[in-house]
Amino acid sequence: MQHLASSNATTGQRFFNSSMEIVHKFLGLPSRAFMRMRRLDNMLNQDAMQTQAQPFVSTSAQGMHTAQARAATEALYMPGPWGFMTSGYCFGMLIMALILNRIQNVVAPSRHPLFRHHRRAPAERHGLLRSLRNTFFPIDLSSTFARSTFRIPSIYLLGKALLIWFVVLLQVSNLYSASEWRWLQALGDWVARKPMEEICWFTFTSVCVALCVGTLTRGLDGFNINSNSPTNLFGFAFQLYLFSAEYTHSRKSQDHPSRPDKHTVVTLILPLLQLMMIHCLEVRQRWARQRLIPTTVCALLALGHFHTVIWRSPSSYPLSNVFPCVVESLLLGTIMLTILLNLITQLVLEGTISRPLFGHTQTLLPKWDEDFGVALIRLGAASFEATSVAGLGNEVAAVTSASSSHLIQHGHSSPQGSLELDRAGVISINTPEETSRKRSKKRVGFANEITNVKVHALTVDTLVDSMVYLRWYKELWHFVLSGWAAVRRLLRRLWSCLRGACRATGAAPSVENDLPINPTAPTGEKEEDELDVVYERFLRGDALSDDDDEFDPFSDRPPTPESPASTSDGEMSEEVAEDSETVQLYADLSTDTATSSSAPLLLAHMVNTSTSPLTRLRYRRLVRAPVDQQDTDDWQSFALSRRQAKAGAPPDELDERRRNCVVCTVEPREVICWPCRCLALCNDCRENLASRSSASKHTCPCCRTSVQGYSRIYIP
């Protein structure tokens, strides 16, 4: 503004006129391009004009002639939505939307850190040009100087528009008195001679330029994500369009262009002022995101203006601005009322005010980079929602829900105390009555032993019931399966025993039982017996030969899963396990006794009980390092680690994790959620979660079931 005032003093009126002309010529192109379309619009409106002008003329006798004359000579169009659609404002807005979108998507801060440009030696050929370029680029966006030079054009345009509007406001409200300063007089005359259309269009273009520059610099700063400009360009443009038309003006005079009424001018100035303030704040990088102050100042000014006009002044408030003002006032009123009630409640019940805000203070307080509107809506929503008794805001009362009224209801006196429960909690408590000398005395507290507990099984929770039963059925199924497997194994063992001619049947199960438990030390007597039996079988050889399929030494195809062997995978693995046990025994044997190299091979063939031929692959798998050995190692290491975990230092940390709130991991848990019964939160995080969303969306942070209420738990 200072810069403008000084330029006014020196160059005066001519400068304004010339610059205005240039701006108008370049930026007013779309406006002129649509002039033809508007004319069509005017012709359509002319009929309406004639009829509508009549009552207006009758009220103001002074402007009758002028209005009629204007209506007759030139097309005085009535502004409306259709006229707006074909006006330059709408066209300009489309272009702006395109440009802003492109800027937001393309302009982004560099991913590489800014490196200092090195100055070239002046001896080089293109030294001058390059050094010139190097002194300017890359621009250091953190310096205030670079940022302000970037914004000179937009600040100039905005400032000029503001100045014009300010003078218009003063003139409209008859405050612009002729003073001794000549330049001020000249400025007043210059503004007064401007037609309203021109002022409005100039304002619109300067706002557009300012928005473009603002978005560009925000993009370079990397702030474009999730930060929309608080300026409502559409509303502003529509208002400008509306009040640029002469039809809407209330002040008309012969020698000067007509002007709208002063309240309208105020509503037009305030968004402009807000944009200007934000623009000036963005000059310094530290202040670039501070939106709260300018938006709050302007919004409060607008609200104050609105209320003075509505309650105090007889003139009307511009209709297009009524709705947002009403909504903002209502929200503000609600918030004030909620805070007041909250304070009174705390003061009455606790004597002190511990929580000035109703929810989690840190999430509710307005942030510096927020718009006033956003903060207002959040606070308003919180004052509606967070204080309502639902979700994580609903502290469930304890056993007190069973009051004495219930007692009377379930009036039958019983010698023992009884308690009725359903899934929601305690429904009623019946305290026993001691009948002594006709006077009945109720036992309460620890003296009241409740012996009968009646639990209602609600049919509502069929899901939980079926889940429980599902678990039971699953376990039953597992039992049946394992039983069947045991029986089958026993049968197979029997069958093989029957086929093996002189085998002692009693020895088989004992091997089964002993081996898996203690496989490393197979030193039982029955073990020895078994080995002997098998060794005898080995020596006899011929008796076993018909058990096994012939070994084809030339076929070393690995057995494919689709091979004719009709054994399922489970059976296969079982067999392998069995085989490996036996092979281990044979291996021990063979190292002791067998001397010929073909002995192990033969052994393997004899052991092979499956119907498919024993290929080399399977043979190798059988003979390889016994599986059991590895298993025991794993088991031992596992047991060791468990023992260490039980005795050593780490459990402290684990315990702490189990004790502390899952959200902040710092505070101890003290809030249990209903109905999921997860004890997972501290009270601070509960408040925080509760004030973040509406109560219907409150979910448990652990199991994500919806929360109906909570209880605080005190662990002494």
Add this chain to the structure above:
Amino acid sequence: MAAVRRIQKELSELKTRPIDGLSVEPQDDNLYEWKCAIKAASDSPYKGGTFHFSLSLPQDFPFKAPSVTFTTKIYHPGIDEEGHICVPVLRDQWKPSVTLSSVLAIIQEKVNNPSPDDPFEPEIAALLKTDKSKFLATAKEWTKKYASP
């Protein structure tokens, strides 16, 4: 405040009990930006590759999910050209009690075992389904080109 303390706690936990094949380092000046790297498992298609990604935590961290962006190019059906990874726990299944070590473990699991189901890059997923050998070859080539130290 709670956010910073929780992040510090999770970080110290990751330092004391690191996940195999995964390194985590917060940026010097910003605790909310982590630089992580996954060393692909020896049985995965990306054997020998080291994949860097950044984990950025939102200001209201435990209530909003962190976002993960891979900075190393990877030929993976679940990771797109710009390095975004699609895991449900970072999208709709986020809940405040999920720890960052479990998030990192899930990401590591996803990288090591590319599956054609629920893809982010349908073409790669289709190739993985129809012509696995070609997929493996391309993955190996990309790993050699972009992810080898």
